[in-house]
Amino acid sequence: MDGLKHAVSSIEEKSDRTQPQAGWFGMDGIAEERMEKTxxxxxxxxxxxxxxxxxxxxxxxxxxxxxxxxxxxxGLGLIGGANAPGEVVRDEIRKARALTDRPIGVNVMLLSPHxxxxxxxxxxxxxxxxxxxxxxxxxxxxxxxxxxxxxxPVVASVALARRMEKYGADAVVAEGTESGGHIGEETTxxxxxxxxxxxxxxxxxxxxxxxxxxxxxxxxLGAEAVQMxxxxxxxxxxxxxxxxxxxxxKAKDIDSVVTGRSHGHPVRGLxxxxxxxxxxxxxxxxxxxxxxYLTLGALRKAVQEGDVMNGTVMAGQIAGLISKExxxxxxxxxxxxxxxxxxxxx
Amino acid sequence: MDGLKHAVSSIEEKSDRTQPQAGWFGMDGIAEERMEKTxxxxxxxxxxxxxxxxxxxxxxxxxxxxxxxxxxxxGLGLIGGANAPGEVVRDEIRKARALTDRPIGVNVMLLSPHxxxxxxxxxxxxxxxxxxxxxxxxxxxxxxxxxxxxxxPVVASVALARRMEKYGADAVVAEGTESGGHIGEETTxxxxxxxxxxxxxxxxxxxxxxxxxxxxxxxxLGAEAVQMxxxxxxxxxxxxxxxxxxxxxKAKDIDSVVTGRSHGHPVRGLxxxxxxxxxxxxxxxxxxxxxxYLTLGALRKAVQEGDVMNGTVMAGQIAGLISKExxxxxxxxxxxxxxxxxxxxx
Numbered sequence: 001m002d003g004l005k006h007a008v009s010s011i012e013e014k015s016d017r018t019q020p021q022a023g024w025f026g027m028d029g030i031a032e033e034r035m036e037k038t039x040x041x042x043x044x045x046x047x048x049x050x051x052x053x054x055x056x057x058x059x060x061x062x063x064x065x066x067x068x069x070x071x072x073x074x075g076l077g078l079i080g081g082a083n084a085p086g087e088v089v090r091d092e093i094r095k096a097r098a099l100t101d102r103p104i105g106v107n108v109m110l111l112s113p114h115x116x117x118x119x120x121x122x123x124x125x126x127x128x129x130x131x132x133x134x135x136x137x138x139x140x141x142x143x144x145x146x147x148x149x150x151x152x153p154v155v156a157s158v159a160l161a162r163r164m165e166k167y168g169a170d171a172v173v174a175e176g177t178e179s180g181g182h183i184g185e186e187t188t189x190x191x192x193x194x195x196x197x198x199x200x201x202x203x204x205x206x207x208x209x210x211x212x213x214x215x216x217x218x219x220x221l222g223a224e225a226v227q228m229x230x231x232x233x234x235x236x237x238x239x240x241x242x243x244x245x246x247x248x249x250k251a252k253d254i255d256s257v258v259t260g261r262s263h264g265h266p267v268r269g270l271x272x273x274x275x276x277x278x279x280x281x282x283x284x285x286x287x288x289x290x291x292x293y294l295t296l297g298a299l300r301k302a303v304q305e306g307d308v309m310n311g312t313v314m315a316g317q318i319a320g321l322i323s324k325e326x327x328x329x330x331x332x333x334x335x336x337x338x339x340x341x342x343x344x345x346x
Numbered sequence: 347m348d349g350l351k352h353a354v355s356s357i358e359e360k361s362d363r364t365q366p367q368a369g370w371f372g373m374d375g376i377a378e379e380r381m382e383k384t385x386x387x388x389x390x391x392x393x394x395x396x397x398x399x400x401x402x403x404x405x406x407x408x409x410x411x412x413x414x415x416x417x418x419x420x421g422l423g424l425i426g427g428a429n430a431p432g433e434v435v436r437d438e439i440r441k442a443r444a445l446t447d448r449p450i451g452v453n454v455m456l457l458s459p460h461x462x463x464x465x466x467x468x469x470x471x472x473x474x475x476x477x478x479x480x481x482x483x484x485x486x487x488x489x490x491x492x493x494x495x496x497x498x499p500v501v502a503s504v505a506l507a508r509r510m511e512k513y514g515a516d517a518v519v520a521e522g523t524e525s526g527g528h529i530g531e532e533t534t535x536x537x538x539x540x541x542x543x544x545x546x547x548x549x550x551x552x553x554x555x556x557x558x559x560x561x562x563x564x565x566x567l568g569a570e571a572v573q574m575x576x577x578x579x580x581x582x583x584x585x586x587x588x589x590x591x592x593x594x595x596k597a598k599d600i601d602s603v604v605t606g607r608s609h610g611h612p613v614r615g616l617x618x619x620x621x622x623x624x625x626x627x628x629x630x631x632x633x634x635x636x637x638x639y640l641t642l643g644a645l646r647k648a649v650q651e652g653d654v655m656n657g658t659v660m661a662g663q664i665a666g667l668i669s670k671e672x673x674x675x676x677x678x679x680x681x682x683x684x685x686x687x688x689x690x691x692x
Binding site: 208211216 | 503504505522523524531532533534535536537539540543553554555556557559560562563564565566567568598599600607608629630631662663664666667688689690
């Protein structure tokens, strides 16, 4: 298994900084050998999923239809809590469960005014996997752990990954700056191996992964699963407005842009009238507060109304690689086939 | 061979945008099969090198000692032309040749006031591989081609890669934003597969590659070699000041910063007094010209005098992964072993 190989080689190579890896706790030699030849990892085992593919918990996009479709196809679908009230999230969970009996996860956005409610709802609804973004999940950790929930924070740095492991996280998503939406500064290529070296829990790679090549590359870097957002936005089951999907499908490699960097709130989306205006005002030195009116409701406007000129079309740099609408089953099947071929696995 | 697999799968997957791949021109089935099981690629064949590792042509850093050491170890060492006069570059080439009889390349910085002289010197000195940065090598292409030189431009976008192929480039270096020094915006993870899909010539991945995991990941993305800068800066044979090397060795994942982005001249280096001052003035809206005095001679100051507080410590995000000084031979040996293990190749 790569994770193990990496653990060993990273100890050899970085003995001055790297703590010894715990390795495959609780697994015997046979389990390890099976993993070495297949795409099974600690993450697929832990989450009870067939393929090491998790769908990102994107605000407005990650609702029950998409999450259920990804889970039904053998990945892990997530309901994106975003700023939604607890009852809305509860409703989404139930609707997803009406569509599939496979596991469904929830992304809890910790800065949401409803974070506390949502944190309770996932327990009440018997959710078994929670990813967290935008903050520190420490205050919910005990409640979630007692409920048997696997907690997987999204991190953009080694220090945060280490802290999350210390707080009891079961895994981390190491997310590169090429991702869509709110981002950090490290790229997937540099962040993933550094996080893998720093923690013993499994690492899920996110950012810039759009096909089987990206999955295979992430595995080489030591990841045990991937999280993908942009590609699933254009899934047939995705309720995102057709204009939004077409904007991603037609995007070129250089079509994304980061706004808000100077305010410390970088967000990646596809270039349009809104981002041009934002960038202009940002360069003129306008404050974050002065610019907030521009983005208020702008994601919803793009996702639901299809206003891709004045709305926020969040998407990652990998949009340039994405060329067609498919069902989640087709996407996952195609990507897994490509990844297995490249990795010589079954 | 992955390149071929990728070519096939990319045609299946992106038939609406991808031109058919030319594939392994001039190679028979046996050569292809050998490549599939080893680390030999079109790049190692084309350049006559043992390992698919190229050392970046870094200004002030890529001089004859480093280039010769990388080439002697089986990679391809480059002399960085930077802004140096033709005769200085000639001298460096000759000194490198006194140290090794393996191939040596030259990076020609096309914006240099001496670019034309350097372009002639490489022909006169019988150099067989030229990489180019910061501009369009078209005007030298005929002269270089007639001299049997392989021309490999560094590109940061799909459109530029396509244009370079049209002008007759033999390969391209697709360089991600995680690189040190002057950078583009696309990350290695997203840029490499998109460039691979767009051109038929081989692609070399650069940016964020610091060990065998990075090499293996780059191969999964379709690259046929890697170019590495930051790791070679700390090589024992590198003449870079010890302070500079130690700054890289001690760097954490988040220690690099990009200056000059608002002026359209983004440069990545390690955070210090100079970058803090630059960033502050940049945010105050100072022009590129007003800020130039800060960076004038700043790279030389760091590389040669070891002033890592007020000088420019160019380095990539992967600095955080780099933990020790080694000879180029040790580095290449260690990385190749790790990459081969991960890729199940010999």
